[in-house]
Amino acid sequence: MTSWQVVRLLAGTFILLSLALGVPGSPLFVNTWWLAFTAFVGANLLQSGLTKWCLLENILRKLGIQPGC
Template sequence: MNIDRAVMLMAGTLILVSVVLTAVVSTWWLILTAFVGANLLQASLTGFCPAAVILRRFGLTSGCAFR
């Protein structure tokens, strides 16, 4: 698995978890969804992704998006 796929996996998982928590627990969990979306938008505009930096330190190889 490379960094690109891991970032997409993390983002998708967090969004799905926050949607379930919003339906079951509280609508405040939509803040997590907004945070993930804002981070994805920021990463697409700047090319800097904090999750990619962390995953690189764990030894994952770069894909084509986060070099």
């Protein structure tokens, strides 16, 4: 997997997990404040789309994950 694929995989996982923990109708509901984490991940995706820079992708590259196209 390339770094951009790992970033998107982690972002999707974090969004789904935080929704499961933050939506009152979910069987995994803990607290509605988990929805703030969903907003944080979404804001980071928006920022990376506008600036073409992602901190997590840089970290992954330093860990040896190959850069994407």
